[in-house]
Amino acid sequence: MQDQDQEVIREFLVESYDNLSRLDQELVELEKRPKDAELLASIFRTMHTIKGTCGFLGFSTLEGISHQAENLLSQLRDGQRELTPELVSMILTTVDATRKVLGAIESTGEEGPDRFEELVERLKSAAQGTAAPAPAAEHPEGAKPEEDSAKSTAVADSTVRVGVGLLDKLMDLVGELVLIRNQILQFNTEREDASLNGTSQRLNLITTELQGGVMKTRMQPIGVVWNKFPRVVRDVSVALGKQIRLEMEGAGTELDRTIIEAIKDPLLHMVRNSCDHGIEPPDVRARLGKPPEGRLALHAYHEGGQVNIEIRDDGAGIDVARVKQKALENGLLRPEQIEKLSEREALNLIFVPGFSMAKTVSNVSGRGVGMDVVKSHIEKIGGVVDIVSRLGEGTTIKLKIPLTLAIIPGLVVTSGGERFVIPQVSLIELIRLEGDSKDKHIEHVHGTPVYRRRGSLLPIAYLSRVLGLEPAGQADAVNMVVLQAEDWQFGLVVDGINDTQEIVVKPLGEQLKGLSVYAGATIMGDGRVALILDVLGIGQQSGVLTESREQVRTAVQQKTQAGDEKQRLLLFGAGSFKRLAVPLSMVARIEEFPRSSIEKAGGRQVVQYRDQILLLVPLHEVLEPGSPQVETAGQVQVIVFNDGDRSVGLMIDQILDVAEEAVTVHQKTSRKGLLGSAVVGKHVADFLDLNYVLRVAAADWFQATVKSANGKRVLLAEASAFSRGLIRSGLDMAGYRVVEAGNLEEAVRTLEQQPVDIAVAALDLPPGGSAKLLSAMRGRPEWKGIPLLVLVDSAEQMRSQAGQPADFEDCQVKFDQEAMLKSVARLATHLAGSETVPVEVGEER
């Protein structure tokens, strides 16, 4: 608080000194043209300003003096009094006195002992018309102001007001200088000249320093804008009867002053918006179980060569349905257009001109002038506005503001014979694959190249392909640049990697603005132009980001839609498979055995475990037959699966994690032993086909258990092959004989072709859902007796199903293995008199 006051006073001093010098000039001017009304008005305004600020800051002496002077001036202005040289002198004396007091404030922080009572009296009596002539002795004109200014303008001298235009020009020139410096440095490396070398080094140093200095002149902390917000938020919350706590983080984040200027109003608007629309009144919040005090957080930080500013509230969020409704009412969109909108697109409707969500027009917001203006302002400076909102939880608006004109470090790469610059901030690491390893390390998933980087998959793009350039001939090494775009990483393969350089980002002309793959252009050391790559644009254009983005988005959506749907997955590594997953519900225990305790029985590895013999299956051998056993001393990690009284242990290398994750990405693989892969905790994990593994490695164990389940035939109807695999492996493990069907038609055909004891069908079985299958089954006498278990996606869905009259026997959540198996078992026991069919293991596949 102290600092802020100091800041205010400093500004007041600077401004007042400015005003006083203007008064000096204007008063002298006025003496020459006493009838100039405009000049008089200007003088009056200046004096009025000084008076106003003094009063505001509590400087009573100053206020007294300036108040009397203002009175006098107002009479002059209104023509009640003729201007005389005496009056001018008197006002000039006032100016001098004011300067004196300002000097005292500057050095001591206070107004000083001199109250200038005599001067005030004289001003007063002059205003009343009983002017006493100024005593000449007290008025040694000429000498005094000079002496004063010498003493008191320390603050004024320490700052200079400089036009922004000049700063821009300077910045441009420094940019040129940097480029020329680069050119000279390159030139220098080509010659062996000691004196040139020395000079260019010196030039280099000074340029860098100058560049830093000039950049600094233009930078301001964003706090300059934010400082006003506590007051704004307070006023708005009082006016609306709300309680709002404002949190600010990163107020020191510096931005170019032109950008600060440009985002000032949009930010203010968004803060008011959040207070007005976002945060609910305390009583509503209390009813919703939220703390009565709403939270509005501002967060600014540098990221990826940009400044991000987030405005987050924990208020009501934006009701997408209502946004759509409003858009319909306002005639912005037609009903069929609205239907097609994704949630994100619908949210973006609030940026359409003339769109307002406020039910009533308040003096805070709600006039339909708003977010569209915000958006256009931000976009004008090359920024991006993004909005994320969850109904009932709050809204986050994220601004990404690029550094439009800046000198940044960049990595120079070549591709197709052209040079390109990648901003250093987007760079994670450089990878060079040589010799045989280059082909081995780049694999293809569905035609998309990926690279295994420390166990996780990195999507790869080829710069030459993205830009449609001729790739260099077969090189003996692959150069890859690992880049970060927003929250995603990808590898960009280039022909060659050169060095890093300081570059000046120059905008591309109007004609090339539409190209999202470039962030601008720069001039290289040899004087030629090189294009600067836009990492995000490259990622999107090449498809590496859109895909993974979509994946993450769906993952997030599903997560938020139904918490119950989340499945807990055990993540572990074995052999070259660094990230495998099985549903935790299948796992009985995780154990650790000393390697020495492993014995051999019947050619298999076993361990004594809880008074039983536990069969151990080395997983890496099953997945990659012939791969060498990693001989690790000490402990062996084992995942124990059991069924009734029999257990089997999978030997793995290490347990990684237990992740609670919605299973979202369905990537079927043809690799035996794996069901497919999915994104778990931001990385790809392979789902283990437990059924296959156990069948291959522990056939006898499996057969025994199969028999114990009487080999009931289960029809499993589910559209997603991946989900089918997961469910199936559970059923297989429990000893059922499973027949799969991907849709209604297949299911009916299966029923026609072979006897089925139990039907398990997903609620959303295409086409028409499980209800279609049910009616088909109930329609035929021979199928009437088959019990149907319907699988739903979430507990919520299950509840809504429970409320409806249904003809099916049971309903369970899809990935809740345990409950599902219990239900199937119950249905199986109800099948009276059904004969048991001996099962040959591995028959179905």
Added chain:
Amino acid sequence: MANDIAASKTESAQAGGQFSTFFVGELFFGVDVLRVQEVLCFQHMTRVPQAPEVIEGLINLRGQIVPAIDMRRRLGLPPRAGEQTPMNMVVRTEDGAISLLVDEIGDVMDADPATYERPPENLLPAARELIRGIYKLKDRLLLVLDTDRTVDLTIGVNSVQARCQA
């Protein structure tokens, strides 16, 4: 500079004036002399992958990055003969300088407003969009190029949109 542009725009629209002339194929063009920043011989150019094809590349004009528009492609003319290097005619526009790649630079000449005429309807369609009018000189026709429309790549037969639709 913006004022210059605005002023010269209205000026040259009606009355005659001075024109910097150049050749593109058989066509003889003139650009308001006040709009011309400079004329340069062929410069090294950095090509811009994915850019509209009329953009030949970017040149470094004393630290300023200037896009170069190939006038032959812009006008829908066949490409230049192999050994012929184009000249840069750098014109000022509201979006900064832009270089027009032309075959040959001609003289600066005065045009008599009395000889001015609207472009005929049967002019090459690609060119008609970009030509403001024609001065009938003694021995040939001087086509007045509309630089603003020329650098606006959304205009014209070989514009970006037209290509996309094709």
